[in-house]
Amino acid sequence: MKLFQQLLVAPAALGLLAPVAANAAELNINGVSDYAASGEQVTSITQFSDVYPTDWAYQALSNLIERYGCVAGYPNGTYRGQRAMTRFEAAALLNACLDRVTEVTDELKRLMKEFERELAILKGRVDGLEAKVGELEATQFSTTTKLKGKTTFVTGAVNAGGNNGSEYVYRNRNYKFNGKTGTASVKRYTDKGKTYKNSKSYSSNGFKGGANAYNANYGAFTFNYDQRLAFNTSFTGKDKLYARLRAGNFTKGKNAFGGxxxxxxxxxxxxxxxxxxxxxxxxxxxxxxxKFPVGKEFTVIAGALARNTEALAMWPSVYNKGAIKILDWTGLMGTSGVYNKETGQLIGAYWKQNTKKGANAFSVSVNYVADDGNGNITNPNDGGFMTDNSEASFLAQIGYGGPEWGLAFAYRYGQCDSGNGLRRGTTFAKFDGKWNNDCYQQQYNAAGLTGGSLFSDVEDNNGYAVRSGGSTNSYALNAYWQPKNAGWIPSFSVGWAINQNTTNDKLPGSPVTSQSWMVGMKWDDVFLKGNDFGFAFGQPTFATQLEDCTGKFDGFCSDTPFDGNYVFEWYYNFQVTDNIAVTPAIFYMSRPMGQNTRNLVQNGQGYDGQFNLWGGLIQTTFKF
Structure with a gap:
């Protein structure tokens, strides 16, 4: 290289060598060694007088000290964390920490080798346990029984107003309104070779029937209770074995709140x-x-003592769903001819569309119930399961809905149940003694009229019971809607039902078709969260068509129904705690006897006669 060129390169070379020389001057390698050797080893970060929790690397420094013990300070107890660190110092610190990690690793390797056989055995056992746990989680469920209880106290009374008079219903049946005995003049009418009896005893003093008679028998203030203990058992986590014990003192035939x-x-x-x-x-x-599921959408239910209304995929009402119920009729959505709480030996199934939680879904439900007094009898002439004398109900329902709204159509076939099968209705339409649909109609020898029963229905020369062929076909439409949020707008539940009565040799003037309807409104979170106010009104089952009786019964029979009636219900549910509720309620019934009301006035016809009921009660519920 020429001298001139060498002179040009020299400054650049000096520039490159200068930093190295400077760093070498600043760093004394022997000094680093001296620092490492003379550093004070610490076991806790608190030993440094110049390190504070507010320092940004406080936690990192603490971890290095406590986990690895590879950080040393200066003899004067300081760390000098703000001082710049050279690469050699960083290498020294890192090396010290790695040495400590190596010591721990070597110890672990030694222990692993020493216990290699035991660790292999343990690993095999753990793998086996994991496999068994997985199998158990997939297929096993601990059998669990949960106890739930409900105690209800009811205090209140019912009072009647209106006319007083006839003790007996004066139409095609001899029926005693207030359960008393008494004399009656008997008139017999012949139709189609059969002799029918009618009776009427009109009392002018007002104590044989009507409002005074009702209050004398059922008007007292009472204190009643209902106690339920339910046992819910599951074997798989998805099925349910349900058993319930119950006790109560709504004495049959003697308590108005018992019907x-x-x-x-x-x-x-x-x-x-x-x-x-x-x-x-x-x-x-x-x-x-x-009951148990079959797949994701089907459920099968079977019971020795079960109820048709409790074997459905959906309940098409929000009026008192999951809440307090007052009258039995309003609790059945006003369609008691279909949802009649038939209880006995049951088999059923339902399908519910598998949708996201909270989404609307289709459902189909079917069930068959033999009446509890018949389905367990081995004599097929008296009862049995799925026999002509089971007095059974077949209920089918198709519905669509979700939390906000829904609707359902239902059908029920009732075997031999035109009276009790309709469950609730006017005295005339329901008729506790049953109008036409007993499985058998009793027939009597005409020669034995004098000694015969005053309350027999049909008398002829046969002297034996004949099959009635009686049944009912009931249809119901129900729908509901509720707002997303509680407020001034209530939820609405509506229901309508029609019942058709079929039997052999219908009694002239007896109900052939009946209907019912109801509207229920409920306001949630009234005054306080969790408190509800409910109001319902409608017409319980009332006759809308009667069997023709033109020219029969000497003019005392009419095939024009006068069975109109109304029911009103109000309640306020005060939720004292999550487990205690106090519910005052009142109800009013106009003409609950229906067409029989006209018997309370002498020679009454049409809508003659008045009879109404007011009821008030306080219902206190305890759940546990």
């Missing part, structure tokens, strides 16, 4: 666990059934 006198005053909660109305407070089993 005595006028069946419409019966409360949903009312039960009598006594025997024939003479003994109270006996504990009885009133539910026993088992």
């Amino acid at each position: 005595a006198g006028v069946n419409l005053t019966a409360l949903d909660i009312a039960t009598d666990s006594g025997a024939s109305g003479t003994i109270n407070n006996a504990v009885q089993l009133d539910r026993l059934y088992y």
